[in-house]
Amino acid sequence: xxxxxxEDLYLLRDGMVRLLQAYGHEVVATAATGPExxxxxxxxxxxxxxxxxxxxxxxxxxxxxxxxxxRGEVPGLPILILSQxxxxxxxxxxxxxxxxxxxxxxxxxxxxxxxxxxxxERVAGGGxxxxxxxxxKLLSSGSSSRRLGQLTEREHSxxxxxxxxxxxxxxxRRLFLSESAIxxxxxxxxxxLGITDDDDSNRRVLAVLxxxxxx
Amino acid sequence: xxxxxxxxxxAGVGFVxxxxxxxxxxxxxxxxxxxxxxxxxxxxxxxxxGTVPFLWACIGTLALSRPVCGMFRSLVAKWTGTxxxxxxxxxxxxxxxxxxxxxxxxxxxxxxxxxxLDQQWRTRWRDPAIWRDLRxxxxxxxxxxxxxxxxxxxxxxxGFGLSQPVLSARLAGVLGLAVAIGGAPYAWRSxxxxxVRFLRPSPAMTMADRVDELTAQRADTTVAQAAEIRRIERDxxxxxxxxxxxxxxxxxxxxxxxxxxxxxxxxxxxxxxxGAATSLTELRDLVRxxxxxxxxxxxxxxxxxxxxxxxPLEATVDADLQLRLDPPIESAVxxxxxxxxxxxxxxxxxxxxxxxxxxxxxxxxVEVEDDGRGGADMRAxxxxxxxxxxxxxxxxxxxxxxxxxxxxxxxxxxxxxxx
Numbered sequence: 001x002x003x004x005x006x007e008d009l010y011l012l013r014d015g016m017v018r019l020l021q022a023y024g025h026e027v028v029a030t031a032a033t034g035p036e037x038x039x040x041x042x043x044x045x046x047x048x049x050x051x052x053x054x055x056x057x058x059x060x061x062x063x064x065x066x067x068x069x070x071r072g073e074v075p076g077l078p079i080l081i082l083s084q085x086x087x088x089x090x091x092x093x094x095x096x097x098x099x100x101x102x103x104x105x106x107x108x109x110x111x112x113x114x115x116x117x118x119x120x121e122r123v124a125g126g127g128x129x130x131x132x133x134x135x136x137k138l139l140s141s142g143s144s145s146r147r148l149g150q151l152t153e154r155e156h157s158x159x160x161x162x163x164x165x166x167x168x169x170x171x172x173r174r175l176f177l178s179e180s181a182i183x184x185x186x187x188x189x190x191x192x193l194g195i196t197d198d199d200d201s202n203r204r205v206l207a208v209l210x211x212x213x214x215x
Numbered sequence: 216x217x218x219x220x221x222x223x224x225x226a227g228v229g230f231v232x233x234x235x236x237x238x239x240x241x242x243x244x245x246x247x248x249x250x251x252x253x254x255x256x257x258x259x260x261x262x263x264x265g266t267v268p269f270l271w272a273c274i275g276t277l278a279l280s281r282p283v284c285g286m287f288r289s290l291v292a293k294w295t296g297t298x299x300x301x302x303x304x305x306x307x308x309x310x311x312x313x314x315x316x317x318x319x320x321x322x323x324x325x326x327x328x329x330x331x332l333d334q335q336w337r338t339r340w341r342d343p344a345i346w347r348d349l350r351x352x353x354x355x356x357x358x359x360x361x362x363x364x365x366x367x368x369x370x371x372x373x374g375f376g377l378s379q380p381v382l383s384a385r386l387a388g389v390l391g392l393a394v395a396i397g398g399a400p401y402a403w404r405s406x407x408x409x410x411v412r413f414l415r416p417s418p419a420m421t422m423a424d425r426v427d428e429l430t431a432q433r434a435d436t437t438v439a440q441a442a443e444i445r446r447i448e449r450d451x452x453x454x455x456x457x458x459x460x461x462x463x464x465x466x467x468x469x470x471x472x473x474x475x476x477x478x479x480x481x482x483x484x485x486x487x488x489x490g491a492a493t494s495l496t497e498l499r500d501l502v503r504x505x506x507x508x509x510x511x512x513x514x515x516x517x518x519x520x521x522x523x524x525x526x527p528l529e530a531t532v533d534a535d536l537q538l539r540l541d542p543p544i545e546s547a548v549x550x551x552x553x554x555x556x557x558x559x560x561x562x563x564x565x566x567x568x569x570x571x572x573x574x575x576x577x578x579x580x581v582e583v584e585d586d587g588r589g590g591a592d593m594r595a596x597x598x599x600x601x602x603x604x605x606x607x608x609x610x611x612x613x614x615x616x617x618x619x620x621x622x623x624x625x626x627x628x629x630x631x632x633x634x
Binding site for chain 1: 488491492495496499502503508509511512513517520521524525526527529
């Protein structure tokens with residue numbers, strides 16, 4: 001994959017580039033500031049990019065804004081946001097356009113390199129990848145928790161993994177269950193939540209998140 | 216017709232108000248008049264016979280000056296809405312020392328009751344405001360008293376003159392009636408400017424109070440800051456720092472075991488990775504407690520929206536998105552709202568909360584309302600008291616309405632003139 005890495009701290013940027021190269025990916029450009037990021041994203045149109053939220057010059061959410069701006073120009077441009085902290089607010093903003101190809105993770109996720117690369121590939125393929133920390137917050141926040149009251153514990157954990165962006169197969173692997181068992185759970189929970197089932201994995205996550213977001 | 220009715224109504228109201236103002240203003244002169252009458256009644260050629268009535272009049276004046284001023288303040292506030300601060304000195308706390316004696320800021324007393332009595336006596340009679348009150352009780356009868364007496368005198372003259380058969384007396388009566396009717400709506404208005412001019416605490420006193428207040432605030436802030444720094448230091452020392460040391464140890468051991476026992480080395484490396492993740496989580500929580508990242512990145516409104524999203528309560532935020540404030544104020548408001556949401560969830564068992572942030576000419580007004588069971592109060596040393604103290608640094612105030620059974624509504628007001 002052709003990847004752009006936007007991160008202002010040299011050590012992290014360098015480490016990330018080495019990690020990606022170790023997995024056989026090509027880093028086509030790196031960026032250290034908000035404007036550089038936007039330039040690189042629009043010029044290289046990479047298969048996927050890794051963008052940090054906080055970047056110079058303002059040391060505020062420059063990276064996030066660059067990502068949103070780039071996706072405004074090129075709808076569905078796959079971007080994985082890596083941040084020191086995850087915020088529901090930002091996750092919702094990223095998911096708002098509904099075109100998929102979005103990931104939002106804590107920087108710690110690179111500790112488990114295999115899963116990180118897996119998530120990166122999912123995003124590159126137009127899917128969604130959400131940090132478990134975001135998903136936990138989404139599922140436990142005020143309006144959602146009441147609506148989710150009718151789900152069983154197992155359905156709840158399946159929903160959580162689905163919101164992270166995993167496929168039925170991957171969910172089955174995580175929960176040590178067969179794929180057919182998972183699809184039974186998903187059908188029943190979609191029924192309880194009144195979401196129409198869809199084969200497209202990206203739309204599946206969006207349906208879940210939209211349901212949780214809107215009262 | 217309608218104008219006439221409203222004018223008559225205002226004349227009636229004005230007349231009643233003038234009567235009230237005269238009655239209050241003339242209380243002290245009435246005491247003196249009574250003393251003089253008593254003296255004349257007792258008069259037996261000895262000038263010293265006036266001593267007792269004179270003493271009574273003095274004591275009466277001293278005792279009445281404060282209530283009279285208080286009445287004028289409340290009358291002005293009721294009639295015109297102008298609030299004149301009383302500006303009396305406030306008694307400080309009475310504390311028991313390690314010796315068992317009670318210290319009231321001036322002297323040691325054996326019991327807390329003695330300490331309190333002594334303190335009351337001192338704050339009451341050493342208060343410079345006592346001279347201001349005495350001055351006002353002397354000024355009021357000859358200003359407010361005289362002006363407000365005009366409609367009364369007019370009514371009196373009309374009543375007396377019109378009952379006489381003589382033409383000139385009747386003319387005087389008509390004139391008196393005209394004065395009474397014409398003066399009634401306006402005479403009581405003299406109360407406000409006089410009270411404002413003479414009852415307000417003097418600039419020196421206001422200044423002294425302000426200095427006291429600021430000194431207390433500074434002490435509060437310093438103590439709070441030191442406590443906060445100690446908390447951060449402790450958290451770092453016991454948490455992230457210790458974990459990083461352990462991480463280094465695991466890595467060193469793994470390096471050593473790499474050749475001889477690769478399986479053991481791999482276990483250690485896995486543990487090291489878990490340790491690094493845990494210390495990151497701890498650092499993240501610590502950072503959130505010092506200064507939440509969204510607050511730095513997006514400012515108050517988005518930070519509060521993020522807070523509302525993260526809260527298990529169903530919280531709505533109603534605010535002007537363009538609002539930007541100074542970082543210290545944003546931080547104080549943010550942590551205030553965070554505390555109120557926590558309270559609503561933990562103590563009031565609420566399920567919904569509404570947060571509104573609005574700005575007007577004088578400052579910003581934040582309102583947090585929940586549907587919990589209420590009963591919140593500002594206990595000294597409690598969370599709400601801490602909130603009040605944090606906002607006092609910015610001259611902010613906190614108002615709580617929380618009847619038992621709910622709902623609880625908290626209003627935080629912060630003046631920001633530079634907006």
